[in-house]
Amino acid sequence: MARKQAPRRAKKPLRHTIEPVIKGFIAWVGTFVLVGGIGIVANGIRSL
Structure with a gap:
């Protein structure tokens, strides 16, 4: 579960930034x- 949560947390800040x-x-x-x-x-x- 820790490995799956890490990429998700990494993608959200990238989108928000x-x-x-x-x-x-x-x-x-x-x-x-x-x-x-x-x-x-x-x-x-002005030129006209």
Whole structure:
């Protein structure tokens, strides 16, 4: 039983640590793309 419980306990922390990092990375990239897109549009309007 000890051998079966160890891998299960090892997998759960990995999921809990990886998922927030992936979600945070996606959110950061999303906001960065949105801000960059707004900046490009603003520069385009100014150039016009």
